[in-house]
Amino acid sequence: MKSLKIRIIGGSLGGLFAGILLQRDGHDVKIYERSSSGLAGRGAGLVGQRELFQILRMIGCEHVARIGVVAKERIYFNKDGGVAELLATPQTQISWDVLYATVLSHLAPNSYLTGHPVDQLIETAQGVRLTFADGNTEDADLVIGADGLGSVVRSLLNEQSRNEYAGYVAWRGLIPEAALPTEASILLDRFAFYVARGIHVLGYLVPGQQGELETGKRRYNWVWYRPVLQRDLRALFTGAEGRVYEHSLPRGELADERLQALRRDAVSALPPQFALAVETEPQPSIQGIFDYEAEHMVSSRLALLGDSAFVVRPHTAMGVSKAAGDAIALRDALSGSDDLAEALAQYQRQRLPVGREIAAYGRRLGASAL
Template structure:
């Protein structure tokens, strides 16, 4: 089949790689003009990620990670209030992205094509772009995330994700940017601090090219905070409000300075040091969303286009990989439209369960 995918992040890349390996003609359209390399931070891989990488003969990507030997829980004064010996591996989002992106040639991955809408008719499906162009295919996959343009065509109406009232401030710094006092506590551990309707966490991930040697790795930190005025929080240097996030370099100097000032009284000193070492913090608004269905005719949703789960679950990439695996398996066993129904049956409950789990984990932020 000819398959077109809206969205070139990890969900779209997992699907593209698996479906191309199965013999389909696949083309990915990504709205970003400059590509997504360098936009991610760290992630904790789950079993579905390893399974998908094995299926793509990219097993080596699953081994390029940093193991945190324990979890520690900090008090506001920086003392360690608790420890749990739970070793866990963290990988680099951008290194995983680059490995998957390399599976597609330049002709099969188009940048700067923002999807406006999707539809189907006369035995085919289509994507229509904001530039007025159209692509027709046997199957259209919406992997275009929380603000999916394909979603309306699948569920039959406009339906947006619900903002939860808080955001994740993020940074990704060279580990040697940490002062020694902070590095002694944070490095090679998964660290947490939970305050009043707030939480900070951090861990080490590989370097941008997968470097694992101490001194060449990076430290990934996250600070969950309430943000009642989302439009103001997501307004960039040019005065434009974004709907879901600000990328590195888009945050205003005033917002960055305010974040730094707040960290002086609201974060343990180790996390404050990590925050101050990041010249360009970025921010992601936290949403919940559950699609009532994942398929319609020759249209399918995968990843965050179908279910948006809070990052506390550490299952967003695993969910995307699991969707891609299930879709490829179903298409190998059935004709197109029956295959999509089999895919939905396999993944609908899973998506709902992950979103519900995320709500429970994030209940302390209410």
């Protein structure tokens, strides 16, 4: 296909993957990220899947898949902290921070712009006009929505564009390995779980923020899934200064009295090792768990990618790989046709069934988790 002016909304890994592949095919690509500070430092660890390894080979940074911490086994705790079950299932947690920074470095200079929220899109037969929050506009041949859970693109393609709350949230902590008390050292170097009625908590080591793998320089990541009524989400996602967030509560926004309540709940409900891990985190975050399945991923000049099309539950550990698969499929469709509308239709035919399958898998895992 001839060179297109492509604009990508959303600068996380899915947007980066698509941007790099399409730039290398000769397209004029820019990525607009709403956050003014970018996304560096926001991740923990992720489990690599086939599509992720494939796209890393394609863009020449397969080596970052080796920057990870190996969990030698899985252990399941009893409430008193005793080990109920041990499974020899090694698994590597790749550094999200190193992956993101390395992939970003492969994008062409000056093509990743932060602090550029898009307020409106207007699609015509000739192209797409983007209107930014500051009032500036730009025209493009193709706009890719890689803007995740709060996508502004999906509503142009789908009558139903609202995320559906799954009935529970994930409290998250990410602490220096050295800060974890010695009484909780059994958590290190393994995937640890505690599962009971209404309770699902897990934890594992991830590399340090700069990819450090040495003992003592890594980080411990814990996740505690907890049921919450939908009517209580607004209060849950209200920050210490009163700001209300739509889908989550970021680090640093939890009021101290709520932090103390969380720690008391952990002592009451969790094995002592996990309670210590929760206590050690000074700034936990809260992630709402939502579902979304797009009926349409494309129009004649718009395409959805990653979570903007299918929000899948974190139990799948497939969000990044799904986005990578979308990026590869979109690039292949565009390179294989001279007709933009037909290329986008081909992309949708290939990826709609994949997204639906992963979303259904995530719901099954979620049902068994709580």
